[in-house]
Amino acid sequence: MLFNSYAFVFLFLPTVCLVYFWIGNRGHHRVAVSWLVGASLFFYGWWNPAYLGLIMGSMLFNYAIGVQLNHRASGHSNRKLILVFGITLNLALLAYYKYANFFVDNFNLVISGNIHLESIVLPLAISFFTFQQVAYLIDAYREETREYNFLQYCLFVTFFPQLIAGPIVHHKEMMPQFLDDSCYQYNPKKVATGLCLFILGLAKKVLIADELSVYVSQVFTAAEQGVVLAPIEAWYGALSYTFQLYFDFSGYADMAIGVALLFGISLPFNFNSPYKSLNIIEFWRRWHITLSRFLRDYVYIPLGGNRLGSFRRYQNLLITMLLGGLWHGAGWTFIIWGGMHGVMLVVNHQWHQLTRFKANYYLPRQVSIGISWLITFTCVVFAWVVFRAESLEVAMQIWKSMLGLSPFYDSSGSLFYNDLFRKHFSVTKWILGLTVAVLVLPNSLQIVGLLPGADKVRFRANFVWAVLISILALHVILNMNNVSEFLYFRF
Structure with missing residues (x-):
């Protein structure tokens, strides 16, 4: 869904806002977060529902890696190996969808080969949500994060205003705001x-x-x-x-x-x-x-x-x-x-x-x-x-x-x-x-x-x-x- 479309301006955005504050004003903050995550996934899936599984799988994988990296006091001696594994899988996913055809074409050019790879459709926003989660893993390894529940993490990744083309945000910029009760209350000035x-x-x-x-x-x-x-x-x-x-x-x-x-x-x-x-x-x-x-x-x-x-x-x-x-x-x-x-x-x-x-x-x-x-x-x-x-x-x-x-x-x-x-x-x-x-x-x-x-x-x-x-x-x-x-x- 595009910001510059009638569907977004007159249907999606007003509906999401009204329901979000209606829930938030009643003190059901976890429900409000769930609503916002669901709306963000709907916003992403509007382009191609088939890739919802990709972003959800990416979030689940990176959250699990982040949990391991945040357990720094529980005897994990292979935190660096876990970090390398997490970053490698993220970059491999990005490389496959974004660069596989480019690498194969150039490899064929060098060796005069004829390797054929079916055209791969680039999933929307994969560069942005991959970089965002890689940054989260590195910060977790550096002990600059604390552990959050999966729902909060999903909102951090999928928050629809910045999901498709950024900005590339840090956990320390977003998580404290999601945990602040004031963000669930209607603020006329904002x-x-x-x-x-x-x-x-x-x-x-x-x-x-x-x-x-x-x-x-x-x-x-x-x-x-x-x-x-x-x-x-x-x-x-x-x-x-x-x-x-x-x-x-x-x-x-x-x-x-x-x-x-x-x-x-x-x-x-x-x-x-x-x-x-x-x-x-x-x-x-x-x-x-x-x-x-x-x-x-x-x-x-x-x-x-x-x-x-x-x-x-x-x-x-x-x-x-x-x-x-x-x-x-x-x-x-x-x-x-x-x-x-x-x-x-x-x-x-x-x-x-x-x-x-x-x-x-x-x-x-x-x-x-x-x-x-x-x-x-x-x-x-x-x-x-x-x-x-x-x-x-x-x-x-x-x-x-x-x-x-x-x-x-x-x-x-x-x-x-x-x-x-x-x-x-x-x-x-x-x-x-x-x-x-x-x-x-x-x-x-x-x-x-x-x-x-x-x-x-x-x-x-x-x-x-x-x-x-x-x-x-x-x-x-x-x-x-x-x-x-x-x-x-x-x-």
Whole structure:
């Protein structure tokens, strides 16, 4: 079920909320948790009921492993072996569903073989609930958890606002909230904030991301078909995808946080205006924050982090980002994207090392900031091309056009000059408007007061804001005719 569907907005969400608080207000908290778990499984099974057994089996297995790891005082001498066994089974399951065809295809390419594997359908959210449970097992091994009952654990994994596309949550963020009696009581302030944030996120998806998808699809499809793009066409395609992905995924994150707030639960933030970043290090502190945190805590630091010298630090950064790219998808384009960001992080850290004792006396501060932003944003845009492209060849073709290495106009007929520009010149306004918006305007978390920085336009539960949000909600609902999946559902 999609957040941007009529079934979710008008049937599922109101029903779940009303029943949840009706039960919770009567003090039946365990029943309320059971209701929420059942609703979350229904939400997941809406996509394909056949995979309910997969997520339930995964939860049962990981809970059992977690129980063993939490029995640290009962004489278990093989806790490390239990942890390795648990992680191995989780990653094996993920590898089978997500990477089996990719590995077999590349193995055939290397040995000129003909091994055939039936196409495997990727279960929805398997990357997210696998990583979440792997983190739980590692934290249990580190003695950072305490034992919870199975019902609470099920809610931790399946809580539907964050189940499909994150954020990737920790037990220590969620479990104490589920145990707090206040989350079972209706909280008008949290509900108002949650509804506002949900509508802002829905507007991002429906009114911005879905509109940009038209331009993105035409450009990348044309490149796949061998059309030679003019530089401006390639740049508009890359920039359109840059903003489509941001408003699509950040819109989902806003909706997830907003829906969770309706139930009195606070989810961690995943975005904090990443396109305002002045370097790649800052970008990864602002973009997909919970994934960056997971990769840092469970990959980069265990590899040695920055404790073993500069060379090992850079090596660990590259490995971490390559794995981060592979997490996004079973394809060389994702691995290359991760590698590009790994290299950029290495260069960024090296630059900081070279300049940390030198003040910038050559450029005014604002000019320096502008150059830093432009370099960072341009690097991010170039990397998104290979992230979106179906193959490296397509990405190379678009990159060549962006760099002016392709003809400015193809005599056989250019995509934009013959079609898109004449009919949809508004893409220019989209790009300029969204660039100003992400650089100047406060983000949605700041608007609702969950982050500082938006005092003049901060949401308040009053009549004026009620009217404004109602108008926006009506406009969004009237435009929800063509329901589309969120981009991160593919990962």
